[in-house]
Amino acid sequence: MLAIAAALWQLFSTTSGLSITRTEIGGTPVTVFRPLVAGSAPVVVIAHGFAGSQQLMQPFAQTLARSGYIAVTFDCLGHGRNPKPLTGSITDAEGATRALVEEFGQVAAFARSLGGGDGRISVLGHSMASDIVIRYAMASPDVAATVAVSMFSPVVTAASPRNLAVIVGGLEPEPLKEEGRRVVGMASGGTPELRVTYGNFADGTARRLSFPPNVEHIGVLYSPQSMAEARDWLNTAFGRSETGDLDARGPWLGVLFLGLTVLGWPLSTLLPKVSVTPVGAGLPWRKLLLVVIAPAILTPLMLWKAPTAFLPILLGDYVTVHFALYGVLSMAGLWLASRGAPIQARASAINYGNLAAGALLVAAYSILAFGLPIDVFVTSFWPIPERALLILAVLGGTLPYFLADEWLTRSPAAPRGAYAATKLCFLISLAIAVALNFEKLFFLILIIPIILIFFIIYGLFSRWAYRQTGHPLVGGIANALAFAWAIAVTFPMLLR
Secondary structure (H helix, E strand, C coil): CHHEEEEEEEHHHHCEEEEEEEEECHHHHHHHHCCCCCCCCCCCEEEECCCHHHHHHHHHHHHHHCCCCCCEEEECCCCCCCCCCCEECCCCCHHHHHHHHHHHHHHHHHHHHHCCCCEEEEEECCCCHHHHHHHHCCCCCCCEEEEEEEECCCCCCCCCCEEEEEEECCCCCCCHHHHHHHHHHHHCCCCCCCCCCCCCCCCCCCCCEEEECCCCCHHHHHCHHHHHHHEEEEEEECCCCCCCCCCCCCHHHHHHHHHHHHHHHHCCCCCCCCCCCCCCCCCCCCHHHHHHHHHHHHHHHHHCCCCCCCCCCCCCHHHHHHHHHHHHHHHHHHHHHHCCHHHEEEEHCCCCHHHHHHHHHHHHHHHHHHHHHHHHHHHCCCCCCHHHHHHHHHHHHHHHHHHHHHHHHHHCCCCCHHHHHHHHHHHHHHHHHHHHHHHHHCCCHHHHHHHHHHHHHHHHHHHHHHHCCCCHHHHHHHHHHHHHHHHHHCCCCCEE
């Protein structure tokens, strides 16, 4: 609790010395960060990546605001608290990309009215939005500089957009690094060196590539080197030298979520007993592996050509169906391996009231204790009305999976490492699905690490809940609710 309190103190203090105001532009939620001292300042418009929200870009926004800039963030169409869905194909430049560029232009027009000086602005985008800000900057002569984080964009030329800095995390996939080398290589005439500026700012041909070490696709947003690179690049473009403190929330977020995770251990002892005798499948490794491996292979193959676009959340509908089919196949395998009768015998004396209460308590802690700080400091995690019913729809997919998985892995006789094995197989199954349909599902590559983190944290909660309640369905229901919530509130809404 002391660690949680210290972390919250430090995280809230990151906004000291800043003026933060919120507004809407044509229905798009917008946040403006600026120094408390009023005056003329250059403007930087900042856009988040796929399945993110403007909270994800706070480290850059607050770092730049402390250095004298007016930083403007917003929730892209279909993301965060933006009630307007994306339209068109996500892979078509004339579809969702065009709509996102148009929305960016509306926010940029508002941002121009906030600044001063010569009227020039700068833009910064992460991942999906790197292409958006580049396309906008190429069509807008008043954009003095562009910062593209985790960049991919097919339209970059040797001189457009003006003064482009590319930042890619050192642990990100090699194709993103190659894209950075390709783009900056246009100015260097070969393979560019890291953190070396090519071209010149006067004619807009300046280019620079950096790979902040030891950070991946999300960690790159919290890297001090990333923030320093962006600040120094914009300072050079605008002829400025002011440097404020870099946002340092990364380590404190780690302390906060570690504290919240560990606190779940003693809190689990308050849960009511559901089954006096602990129950569960208790399959030996030989049978368990057969039950686990078959769904991992069959699920992506069965869904390869199947229509899965039934929910207005991009890729969230596929993940929901994948969970559902995987769970049904796991249940079938579990029944065959146990021949039905042993399960009925073990599930005899259950206090169903305590089961419901325990599941709701664990789900509430998983969603609220983690969700509230995530929503404030990381990314949007609280559903707007347009997303609320989607939680129930996604629950129809997550529930079969987690009920089957918890029954498979929670038992006094369950082999050591069973939980880790089932989660590894599920992630491999998703990877197979991406490989089979890369064009449609490639964004899942970016989501898989987040699913892994949730598996670890919520897996600890369900383990502690099982130890106290004696029944695996407490953790199964709670994890199903937590995952359904996370998918429904973070995956982009799409108008099909």
